[in-house]
Amino acid sequence: MGIRFFNTLTRTIMDFEPLVPGEVRMYTCGPTVYDYAHIGNFRAYVFEDLLRRYLKFRGYRVIQVMNLTDVDDKTIRGARREGVSLDEFTARYKQAFFEDLDTLRIERAEFYPAATDHVGDMIALIETLIRKGHAYVSEDGSVYFDISSFPQYGKLSCVDTSGLKAGARVVHDEYGKQDVADFALWKAWDEADGDVSWESPWGRGRPGWHIECSAMSMKYLGETFDIHTGGIDNIFPHHENEIAQSEAATGKPFVRYWLHCAHLVVEGQKMSKSLGNFFTLRDLLKRGYSGREVRFVLIGTHYRQSLNFTLSSLDAARNALARIDDTRRRLRELVYRRKGHGVDDTSKHLVSRSEEKFIQALDDDLNVAPALAALFDLLRDVNRALDRDAITSDGAALLESFLTKMDRVWGFLEVESEEHPDQEVHALVQERERLRRKKNWAEADKIRDRLLRMGWIVQDTPEGPRLRRAK
RNA sequence: GGCGCGGUAGCCAAGUGGUAAGGCACGGGUCUGCAAAACCCGCAUUCACCGGUUCGAAUCCGGUCCGCGCCUCCA
Numbered sequence: 001m002g003i004r005f006f007n008t009l010t011r012t013i014m015d016f017e018p019l020v021p022g023e024v025r026m027y028t029c030g031p032t033v034y035d036y037a038h039i040g041n042f043r044a045y046v047f048e049d050l051l052r053r054y055l056k057f058r059g060y061r062v063i064q065v066m067n068l069t070d071v072d073d074k075t076i077r078g079a080r081r082e083g084v085s086l087d088e089f090t091a092r093y094k095q096a097f098f099e100d101l102d103t104l105r106i107e108r109a110e111f112y113p114a115a116t117d118h119v120g121d122m123i124a125l126i127e128t129l130i131r132k133g134h135a136y137v138s139e140d141g142s143v144y145f146d147i148s149s150f151p152q153y154g155k156l157s158c159v160d161t162s163g164l165k166a167g168a169r170v171v172h173d174e175y176g177k178q179d180v181a182d183f184a185l186w187k188a189w190d191e192a193d194g195d196v197s198w199e200s201p202w203g204r205g206r207p208g209w210h211i212e213c214s215a216m217s218m219k220y221l222g223e224t225f226d227i228h229t230g231g232i233d234n235i236f237p238h239h240e241n242e243i244a245q246s247e248a249a250t251g252k253p254f255v256r257y258w259l260h261c262a263h264l265v266v267e268g269q270k271m272s273k274s275l276g277n278f279f280t281l282r283d284l285l286k287r288g289y290s291g292r293e294v295r296f297v298l299i300g301t302h303y304r305q306s307l308n309f310t311l312s313s314l315d316a317a318r319n320a321l322a323r324i325d326d327t328r329r330r331l332r333e334l335v336y337r338r339k340g341h342g343v344d345d346t347s348k349h350l351v352s353r354s355e356e357k358f359i360q361a362l363d364d365d366l367n368v369a370p371a372l373a374a375l376f377d378l379l380r381d382v383n384r385a386l387d388r389d390a391i392t393s394d395g396a397a398l399l400e401s402f403l404t405k406m407d408r409v410w411g412f413l414e415v416e417s418e419e420h421p422d423q424e425v426h427a428l429v430q431e432r433e434r435l436r437r438k439k440n441w442a443e444a445d446k447i448r449d450r451l452l453r454m455g456w457i458v459q460d461t462p463e464g465p466r467l468r469r470a471k
Numbered sequence: 472g473g474c475g476c477g478g479u480a481g482c483c484a485a486g487u488g489g490u491a492a493g494g495c496a497c498g499g500g501u502c503u504g505c506a507a508a509a510c511c512c513g514c515a516u517u518c519a520c521c522g523g524u525u526c527g528a529a530u531c532c533g534g535u536c537c538g539c540g541c542c543u544c545c546a
Contacts, residue, residue, distance in 0.1 A: 011475095029546075037546085044546035072544070158474055159542065183543065209544045231546030232475085238544070262476075263540060270539080300494085301484075306476070306539065313483060316495040323494090326508060361485095369485040373493035383509055441504055448506080459507045466508085 003058060003363045005227075006304060008235060008258040009156055013365055016257065018226045023061045026052070026227035027217040027255075028109065029234055030066040033093035034074040036280040039294070040271055042104060043264040043307055044231045046298040047366075049106040051229065051259065053409045054362050064109035065220045068094060070116050071196060072209055080194050086116070100281045103291035104298075105411040113216045115207065119198045121215040122207045125249055126185045126200075134248040138176020141188035141203035147181045150244045156258060157236035183241050184208035210241040214254075218246060228255040232262050264298075264307045271309075284314070292412045293317045299410070302368060320376075324403075325414040326468070327379045330386055331400040333463065340392030346385050347395030351402045354378040358406060375406065421467050425456055429465055432458070 003016040018024045028048045031037050037045075048066075055062050069075070070090040079089035094114075101108070115122075126143055129135035134149045147153050189197045189204040197204045217225065223246070230239060239258065246254040263270075266277040284294055296317040301307040357374035361367045382399055385391050391399070407413040421429075432447040448458050457468040 031546085032544095041546050047546090069544095074544095157541085181543080229546095233541060233545055236474085236542065241543090261546065263546075265539075268538080297483090304476085305484090308483075310482085313495085316483070319496090320494055323508090330509085367485080369494095370492070373485070376493055380510090384511095387510055436504080439504070445505075457507065460503075460505095461508080468508085 001363060003055075004365055005257055005259055006365050008260050009255075014257070018060065019224065019256065022059070023063070024055050024227060025063045025221040025225035026065070026229065027213070027221060027225065028064060028066040028228075029213060029230035029238070030068050030112070031093075031097055032069040032072055032074055033090045033097060034072075034078045035093060036096055036282055037100060038271065039266075039279045039281065039284065039298075039309060040264040042100070042281060042294070043298050043309075044229075044261045045101070045106055046104060046295060047261045047303040048229050049104075049411070050299055050303075050366060050368070050409065051227075052107060052109075053411065054366060057409050058359075058363075062110075063221065065111040065113065065217060066109040067213055067216050068097075068112055068114045069209065069212065070094070070114045071206055073192075076193055076196050079196075080192075086196050090114075090116075103281060103285070104295050105291060107411075111220050113220065115212040115216075118212065118216050118219070119207055121219050122211045123186075123198075123200050125211060125215045125218075125245070126207075128249045129185065129245065132248065134244075135185055136178065137202050138188075140176055141186075141205060142176055142184055143186035143202055144177050144182040145185055145241065145244060145248075147179055147183075147244070150248050152247070153181075153244050154240065156243055157240045159236050159240065183210060183237065185211050185245070210238055211245060213238070214242050214245040214249070217242075218250070218254075223250040223252045223254070225255060227257045227259060229259045229261065232260045235260055259303075261303045262306045264309050266309050268308055279309075287311070289314045289318075292414075293321065296321055296412045299368060299412070300372065303366060321412065321414070322468075324375070324379060324412075327382055328400060328403055328413065329466075331382070331391075331396040331403075334386070334391060334396035335393050335400060338393050340394070342392065342394050343398050344390060344392045344395040346390045347392070347398050350378055350381055350385070351398060354406075355402065362409070375410075421456060425451065425454065425467070429458065429467065433465060436460075 001015075004013050005016050006013050026048075028045075031041060048064075052062050052064055068090075071086065075086060075090050079086045082089060126135060129145065130137070130143065133146075135143050135145050137143050185208050186200060186202060187205050187208055188202070189206070193206060197206055217228070228239065228242075235258075243254050265271065266275075266279070269275055269277060271278050281291070281294065285291070293314050294317075297309065297313050298307070300317075354374050354377070357377075358371050361369075361371035361374065382391070403413065428447050428451055432444045432451075435441075435444040435447070451458055451467075452470060455470050457470045459466045459468060
């Protein structure tokens with residue numbers, strides 16, 4: 001059996017078969033670059049990263065596109081508030097976004113198209129929609145999609161638009177609409193837009209939000225592609241509108257598999273600035289947590305399950321990761337010790353058993369919990385085998401490379417370059433060893449305390465002292 | 472009101488008909504100069520509640536209670 005995904009379009013778990021064998025084309029709704037992204041946003045991006053990494057792990061070539069929304073009400077408002085150009089304003093948050101991706105070890109997509117670089121593509125798409133009778137121009141020069149021209153509207157979200165009523169949440173500037181459910185493809189310029197505008201066949205204005213995803217996804221991935229992801233909140237109206245725009249324009253199915261990520265809550269409550277439980281990634285780094293600890297927490301709950309994020313879960317992640325790191329270090333040390341010949345049967349067996357469980361779990365709609373259980377079962381069995389001296393250096397090398405292989409999907413193993421004790425630390429460790437040989441425990445313990453204050457934990461092993469970073 | 476999700480040990484979290492994975496925390500032990508790490512043992516007779524189906528249910532059906540999300544530009 002191969003990979004299966006829950007497809008929002010059919011509301012069932014389906015076998016995954018890409019359009020082109022061996023190749024997956026996926027589109028991911030990216031950030032609106034008006035502020036630092038928050039931990040909830042990253043929940044979605046980490047999920048998409050897991051998806052991408054696992055598809056690659058299973059041998060697919062992945063072509064991923066993530067858009068950057070750099071023109072909308074919020075970016076325009078932000079730029080005007082600060083009196084800088086839209087480009088200058090969004091450039092800052094684009095850069096911050098990529099820094100955050102690196103912190104969380106999120107792999108880069110193949111393309112990050114910015115909306116402002118593709119306004120021409122959007123205009124062309126809107127023209128097609130008008131020509132085919134799916135869109136109309138209002139008196140003020142805005143263009144709206146005509147929902148009534150697309151009978152399948154609602155098929156993704158199962159929303160019945162006849163129940164929609166004009167109300168508080170219907171934006172004031174959209175007066176020219178024939179039906180409240182119609183949505184803007186192009187917005188005529190108004191004063192709040194300042195100097196942000198593009199020329200179009202309908203006059204000066206800017207694109208609506210939904211159209212960018214249709215235009216850019218189809219430009220880079222073709223009129224029909226394999227996977228489209230996003231947060232659950234995007235199902236309606238954003239993705240519903242994307243389907244309408246794209247399929248009305250091309251007459252072809254737009255996306256084959258829709259995958260949506262559930263929300264993240266903090267301490268059981270919706271994250272909001274007023275509740276004081278709003279975290280950007282940077283907030284967490286300031287509190288001393290690392291990107292991989294955050295990644296571990298975000299990856300650990302199934303993507304269709306709402307994730308209850310807490311600071312104590314980050315502490316738990318830290319300890320769990322230390323456990324992984326330590327076993328990996330034991331394996332490395334054994335590799336260097338050149339013990340035994342060839343790969344022992346225990347190692348072979350553990351690797352094949354773990355890999356089977358790992359794949360079986362993740363094939364099943366990215367079921368991470370059993371896959372993580374496979375990892376921790378492996379660690380326990382490896383430690384056990386190490387304790388009874390049942391692993392050879394070649395076996396350790398095999399196990400170590402298997403951990404590295406799994407980490408192509410997990411992306412949370414320790415990066416070696418992160419820790420190197422300096423000369424002073426080395427000298428102290430040696431001094432302590434000298435004292436310990438003299439059984440001068442009191443002085444030796446003082447040095448141990450001193451090292452701990454310097455950020456290093458000393459562990460005495462039969463093979464000598466081992467240093468571990470205290471975080 | 473419409474659409475959808477969930478309630479499993481102190482916390483996080485799998486399991487969708489065959490008798491409760493895994494992680495963190497916690498208690499005891501082995502090892503250790505003491506620690507740390509590792510390992511061993513223990514830690515839900517029970518899966519929000521009430522009925523029902525079944526030889527058998529956390530898993531299926533009906534009902535109740537509770538929490539959460541979306542419903543026009545929020546991942």
